[in-house]
Amino acid sequence: MHTRTHYLWFETKKRQEIIDITDEVDQEVVKSGIREGMVLVSAMHITASVFVNDHESGLWEDILHWLEHAIAPWDPERYHHNRTGEDNAAAHLRSLTIGHEVIVPVTDGKLDLGPWQRIFYGEWDGQRRKRLVIKVMGE
Amino acid sequence: MHTRTHYLWFETKKRQEIIDITDEVDQEVVKSGIREGMVLVSAMHITASVFVNDHESGLWEDILHWLEHAIAPWDPERYHHNRTGEDNAAAHLRSLTIGHEVIVPVTDGKLDLGPWQRIFYGEWDGQRRKRLVIKVMGE
Amino acid sequence: MHTRTHYLWFETKKRQEIIDITDEVDQEVVKSGIREGMVLVSAMHITASVFVNDHESGLWEDILHWLEHAIAPWDPERYHHNRTGEDNAAAHLRSLTIGHEVIVPVTDGKLDLGPWQRIFYGEWDGQRRKRLVIKVMGE
Numbered sequence: 116m117h118t119r120t121h122y123l124w125f126e127t128k129k130r131q132e133i134i135d136i137t138d139e140v141d142q143e144v145v146k147s148g149i150r151e152g153m154v155l156v157s158a159m160h161i162t163a164s165v166f167v168n169d170h171e172s173g174l175w176e177d178i179l180h181w182l183e184h185a186i187a188p189w190d191p192e193r194y195h196h197n198r199t200g201e202d203n204a205a206a207h208l209r210s211l212t213i214g215h216e217v218i219v220p221v222t223d224g225k226l227d228l229g230p231w232q233r234i235f236y237g238e239w240d241g242q243r244r245k246r247l248v249i250k251v252m253g254e
Numbered sequence: 255m256h257t258r259t260h261y262l263w264f265e266t267k268k269r270q271e272i273i274d275i276t277d278e279v280d281q282e283v284v285k286s287g288i289r290e291g292m293v294l295v296s297a298m299h300i301t302a303s304v305f306v307n308d309h310e311s312g313l314w315e316d317i318l319h320w321l322e323h324a325i326a327p328w329d330p331e332r333y334h335h336n337r338t339g340e341d342n343a344a345a346h347l348r349s350l351t352i353g354h355e356v357i358v359p360v361t362d363g364k365l366d367l368g369p370w371q372r373i374f375y376g377e378w379d380g381q382r383r384k385r386l387v388i389k390v391m392g393e
Numbered sequence: 394m395h396t397r398t399h400y401l402w403f404e405t406k407k408r409q410e411i412i413d414i415t416d417e418v419d420q421e422v423v424k425s426g427i428r429e430g431m432v433l434v435s436a437m438h439i440t441a442s443v444f445v446n447d448h449e450s451g452l453w454e455d456i457l458h459w460l461e462h463a464i465a466p467w468d469p470e471r472y473h474h475n476r477t478g479e480d481n482a483a484a485h486l487r488s489l490t491i492g493h494e495v496i497v498p499v500t501d502g503k504l505d506l507g508p509w510q511r512i513f514y515g516e517w518d519g520q521r522r523k524r525l526v527i528k529v530m531g532e
Contacts, residue, residue, distance in 0.1 A: 116429075116532050118532075152257065152391065153391065155498055167354055168346055169335075169346060173335040174333075177335050181326065186463070194452075199451060207446055208455070208456070210446065211490075215495075218294055220296060231300050232300055246507070250505075290394075305489055306493055308439045310474055312482075313474040316485075353492055357433055359433055361398050361526075366398075366437075368524070391394075
């Protein structure tokens with residue numbers, strides 16, 4: 116099995132932001148020369164997500180609204196974690212809900228995604244330097 | 255590393271449906287001849303899920319009810335995504351919550367699942383042709 | 394591709410409990426001798442989770458509280474699954490929300506985690522013997 120490992124850095128302007136990283140992942144697959152296998156894309160922080168969904172800005176607004184109103188309101192007062200001096204417990208719960216990593220199949224040298232599938236980094240507590248790892252594995 | 259890739263198609267009668275695909279995944283593991291490794295099972299659509307849970311019809315009813323009443327109500331009016339002419343934003347949020355892929359270990363030539371674990375396709379916006387990819391990887 | 398497979402058993406004192414298993418996973422990576430690849434950590438039960446997040450006891454309380462009050466209340470009366478004689482439908486829905494497995498990259502012989510990332514077993518219906526599988530794969 117061959118592998119290629121690459122780290123991607125972010126420093127978002129907004130505290131919550133959704134960023135399409137499909138092209139960056141695709142580029143690592145090409146550079147790896149791997150024809151059959153998979154790529155693991157995994158946030159290296161506990162207040163961020165990686166997910167596969169739709170490149171549509173209305174949906175991104177829906178996701179941010181839904182995380183705040185249906186899943187885990189930011190409201191720092193309600194969480195024990197924030198007694199440590201943090202205010203970001205909600206970002207942890209959002210990361211748990213959406214997940215922090217995806218595995219995408221690589222077939223015939225390409226990301227084997229459906230027609231509408233794109234890969235995203237979901238920043239739930241940004242405005243500081245954070246990163247994820249892209250690891251391509253296969254033959 | 256050896257790989258075997260197979261695509262599984264669905265066209266559900268109902269818009270939301272949960273389908274046990276363990277036997278189909280198992281068959282691909284057998285055909286692959288792989289003894290040690292893993293199988294990636296991944297929906298190729300952004301309004302569907304793949305998950306591991308229980309083969310029990312009461313629970314499937316609970317999951318559909320919970321997605322509608324606790325996680326993301328269908329109610330098209332509430333989502334920005336639906337301004338594009340779609341009505342399925344809720345299906346995207348359900349896919350994000352449950353996830354779109356699983357990795358199941360393959361040990362000694364078999365799916366290494368616990369006694370009650372089965373693999374499911376969760377269709378959240380069906381009644382049209384959709385598919386998933388099964389990729390067995392290992393030696 | 395080389396593999397190493399190990400099963401980890403639990404019998405929690407409380408019905409819901411969060412247990413840091415990073416050291417156990419790390420030990421399997423070391424024993425495997427694998428330098429580049431990944432480790433799959435997967436619950437073998439449908440009422441448990443494996444996830445990556447923060448080693449902070451206030452946050453663990455927040456997670457348990459959030460699962461009960463925001464995601465899926467235990468309340469056995471509300472679920473069809475519990476007609477089978479079970480009372481644990483909520484534990485199934487919690488497993489679906491947080492997920493039952495993670496894949497952690499292995500780089501240069503080590504778990505390639507960010508500074509705050511730790512691996513956890515989330516028991517949502519314990520007080521009985523349950524297990525997970527750790528499968529290290531790579532070269």
